Amino acid sequence: MKIFYERIKKAQNLLEKNQLEAVIATSPPNFFYFTGTWMDSFERLQAVVIPKKGRPVIIIPEMSREDLKHLDDVETIFWDDGENAIKILARKLPERGTISIDNKWASENLIDLISITDNRLSFVKSTDVIGNLRMIKDEIEISLLRKSGSIADKVMARAIEYAKPGITEIDLVREIKRFFSEEGVHNLSFEPIVAKGKNGAIPHHQSNNSVIAEGDMVVIDLGGVKDYYCSDMTRTIVVGQPNQEMKEVYEIVKEAQEKAVNAIKPGMPMSYVDEVARSVINEAGYGPNFTHRTGHGIGIEVHEAPYLTSSNREQLLQEGMVVSVEPGIYLEGKFGVRIEDIVVVTANGAERLNNIPRSLIAAGEKVL
Numbered sequence: 001m002k003i004f005y006e007r008i009k010k011a012q013n014l015l016e017k018n019q020l021e022a023v024i025a026t027s028p029p030n031f032f033y034f035t036g037t038w039m040d041s042f043e044r045l046q047a048v049v050i051p052k053k054g055r056p057v058i059i060i061p062e063m064s065r066e067d068l069k070h071l072d073d074v075e076t077i078f079w080d081d082g083e084n085a086i087k088i089l090a091r092k093l094p095e096r097g098t099i100s101i102d103n104k105w106a107s108e109n110l111i112d113l114i115s116i117t118d119n120r121l122s123f124v125k126s127t128d129v130i131g132n133l134r135m136i137k138d139e140i141e142i143s144l145l146r147k148s149g150s151i152a153d154k155v156m157a158r159a160i161e162y163a164k165p166g167i168t169e170i171d172l173v174r175e176i177k178r179f180f181s182e183e184g185v186h187n188l189s190f191e192p193i194v195a196k197g198k199n200g201a202i203p204h205h206q207s208n209n210s211v212i213a214e215g216d217m218v219v220i221d222l223g224g225v226k227d228y229y230c231s232d233m234t235r236t237i238v239v240g241q242p243n244q245e246m247k248e249v250y251e252i253v254k255e256a257q258e259k260a261v262n263a264i265k266p267g268m269p270m271s272y273v274d275e276v277a278r279s280v281i282n283e284a285g286y287g288p289n290f291t292h293r294t295g296h297g298i299g300i301e302v303h304e305a306p307y308l309t310s311s312n313r314e315q316l317l318q319e320g321m322v323v324s325v326e327p328g329i330y331l332e333g334k335f336g337v338r339i340e341d342i343v344v345v346t347a348n349g350a351e352r353l354n355n356i357p358r359s360l361i362a363a364g365e366k367v368l
Contacts, residue, residue, distance in 0.1 A: 001071060003140055004036055007133060008056055014129045015052040021097035021121075022051045023129045024089070027104040029300040030130055037069045038228060045085035045109065049092050057092045059085065090116045098122045100129045131305050135297060136320040142344055144229040145299065145322055148185075149342055149353030152223060152231035155179040156356050157368035159222065160237055164364050165214050169194040169207035172220070180224045189223030189230040189302035200236070200336030203292055203328060214240040217250075217335040218363065223302055230302040232324055233354045234340035239363040246337075249286070249329050250360045253337045256280035256327040257358065260294055260308075261343055264350035266319045270312035277327040278310065286329045295324040298342055321345040322353075 011023055011034070025031055025048040028040045034048045034056075041061050049057040055075050060068060062078040077092075079085045090113060093099060101110060101123045110123065125131075137145065158179045163172055176192045195205040196212045200219040212218060216239045223232035236253075238246060260277035274294040281290045295308035299322060306315055308323060326340030339358055343350040357367055 001036065001069075003138065004034060004071060005073075006138075007034055008050055010133055011050045011129055012052055014132060015050070015100070018100075018128045019098070020052065020100050020124070020129065021094040022049055023100035023126055024049050024102055024105070025126070025130060026102040026109075030102055030104070030126075030134075032228060032300060033130070033134060035069065035071060037067060039064055039067055044081075045079070045089065047089055049089065051094065059089055059092070061085075086112045087116055089113065093117070093121060096120055098124055100124055100126045102126050102130065127305075134299060135305050136318060137299060137322050137344070138320070141229065141299060142320070142322065144227050145231075145342065145344070146353055148224065148226040148229045148231040149233070151180070151183045151185055151226055152233050153354055153356050153368065154183060155185075155222060155224065156220065156233060156235055156354075157366075159220055160235065160356075160361055161364060161366055163212065163218060163220075163237060163239065165212055165239055168209045168211050169196055169199070170209055172212070173207045176220075176222050180222075183224070183226075185224035185226050187225040189225055189232055192223075193219065193221035193234075195219040195221075195336065196239075197335055198333050201330040201332050201334060203330060203336070203338070212239055212363070215243075216240075217242070217246055217337065219336050219338055221338070221340065228300055230298055230300070231353075232298055232302050232340065232342060233356070234326055234338045235356055235358075235361065236337045236339065237361045237363050237365075242360065246335065247360070249331070249335075250337050252281060252284045252286065253327055253329055253339055254358055254360075257325055257339045257341070260325045260327060261341070261350050261352065264317060264323075264325070264343060264345055266317055266345060266347065268317045270306055270308050270315050270317065271310050273308045273317070273325070274310045274312075277325070281327060281329060289329045289331060290327060291330060292328070294327055297321065297323050317345050319345055319347050 328338030330336040
């Protein structure tokens with residue numbers, strides 16, 4: 001439980017730094033981050049209220065009493081159906097000042113809170129507190145992400161070996177889910193993407209009954225949730241022999257990904273990593289075909305801050321951040337190529353959490 005008290009203390013330090021009176025964490029991921037308990041009470045209020053000074057307060061429905069792990073030196077309030085939970089929350093807030101609100105809290109709850117507090121308080125997003133905390137992973141989180149990434153490697157290896165002419169995208173998606181389940185992972189980071197041929201030119205293609213055939217490039221994007229921490233990785237494989245264009249495009253994406261990973265180190269702007277990857281693809285003449293950001297943060301959620309985008313020039317990489325690096329080239333009507341790994345920002349550079357080879361792999365090949 002020590003780690004949760006450390007996170008609460010760090011939150012209080014950020015509240016002091018940003019001249020905020022308290023932060024309210026309500027979403028299941030943020031509630032879990034501060035308590036070690038994953039709860040989704042749906043329309044019912046659940047909240048961790050962390051004041052700048054003093055004891056935090058946990059407010060949850062009475063029906064969830066047995067779900068909550070015990071934390072010392074934290075006040076816990078259970079409310080019954082029929083009670084006004086927002087009024088209970090309001091009573092635990094300071095009389096005046098600015099409150100940091102969970103970015104994912106329902107707007108109707110915030111509107112009710114504003115009404116109850118009669119405009120005595122002002123409210124800001126939680127980016128400067130919860131966002132900044134969760135961007136920097138502690139050693140426990142990095143260890144869990146390594147474990148999740150290792151499982152993704154095993155599943156990807158099995159998916160590549162299973163892929164063959166005659167099966168459909170959906171067939172392979174179904175097997176990926178089974179492979180994760182056999183590794184003890186029953187929740188996925190997202191619905192797996194299997195995109196053959198021209199479908200691969202759609203970055204977030206919804207897998208269908210398209211039949212994988214000889215000569216296809218196949219994009220496989222998968223991730224699972226192990227011990228509440230996500231994995232996310234992509235490999236592009238070829239069924240049979242690739243043509244010259246496929247080989248060339250693949251090598252360009254591979255070079256872009258390699259150079260972007262090598263560019264990661266503390267103190268570098270997020271935009272620089274994106275620019276490194278994008279410059280390789282631009283110089284090869286495929287700039288318009290790289291249609292998304294280079295990467296995103298990952299942890300309790302599969303997409304979270306920080307973001308490796310061309311516009312994110314002010315935010316700097318810091319040791320302990322964990323991000324994806326996933327450049328791609330998408331040729332409409334032909335095929336797509338994307339290579340994605342999760343990396344940890346270390347004192348000296350980047351540590352990859354995925355170890356499936358990044359060379360062009362043939363469907364059916366054994367890679368682990």
